[in-house]
Amino acid sequence: MESPVRNRNTKSEVQMSWFKRIKKGITTSTTEKKETPEGLWYKCPSCKKITPSNEHAQNKYVCPECDYHEKIGSAEYFEILFDDNKFIELNNNLTAGDPLDFVDTKKYTDRLVDTVKKTHLKDAIRTAYGKVDGEDLMVACMDFAFIGGSMGSVVGEKIARSIDFCLEKKMPLMIISKSGGARMIEAAFSLIQMAKTSAKLSLMNEAKVPYISFLTDPTTGGVTASYAMLGDLNIAEPGALIGFAGPRVVKETIGKDLPKGFQTSEFVLEHGFLDKIINRKELKPKLGQLLRFFKN
DSSP states (O other): OOOHHHHHHHHHHHHHGGGSOSSOSOOOOGGGOOOOOTTSEEEOTTTOOEEEHHHHHHTTTBOTTTOOBOOOOHHHHHHHHSGGGOOEEESTTOOOOOTTOOBSSSBHHHHHHHHHHHHOOSSSEEEEEEEETTEEEEEEEEOTTTGGGOBOHHHHHHHHHHHHHHHHHTOOEEEEEEESSBOGGGTHHHHHHHHHHHHHHHHHHHTTOOEEEEEEEEEOHHHHTTGGGOOSEEEEOTTOBBOSSOHHHHHHHHTSOOOTTTTBHHHHHHTTSOSEEOOGGGHHHHHHHHHHHHHO
């Protein structure tokens, strides 16, 4: 006769048998695994906070925790600024030539083709006009994704044509700078754009048509040395790198450590080269106030 204790153990084993793993290891094939879709989350590179991507976009691509301003392009700025994201783009078919037949690791023409295919942009700037907080405004916005936002002949020409349009319509202009400087692949053709855009902007000044320069991260080189610093108002995003040569080059040249926050927009404001720093979340209503002020 079996003992009651043994019977209880046997009954317990029967009840728990469903819980035992029959096969060891993971048997799900790779093709059957369900991956988490990419792009659902945004991780702030500054504070490391993780935010749903849709919330990050609704917050104008600004971290809700530390206020870090993510680098964005013309598509995002146009969506943020223009009422109902409605605008008319000008000269969107202008593309760069290669009069120097330049070759480094690859032909310049091949580099352009590859960059256009990758970014779906024609060059490093887009120009469009529309209503911003109910007021007319021409916006010329640079795209860092296109060869580092470098200023070439197309950038200079599109800015020049935008200025001509603004002079004709008496419409204010804002240039959003985000650039590593002149496109040295184009050599003198690039450097000429500094003088060309500066001369055109002097016509805006003579005609009393407002020009707002909005500097974002980074704004350096020949762009800083020309149109980026020639605004009736020079404003910037928080924490943007603004300068001619970068901090590393300056440090190696002078052989000294640089002050904390050197060449940030806050540092540049403190030293009198900026009029104001505006958070991206406040940019549109602030621009509306400025445009109404200029009208009066």
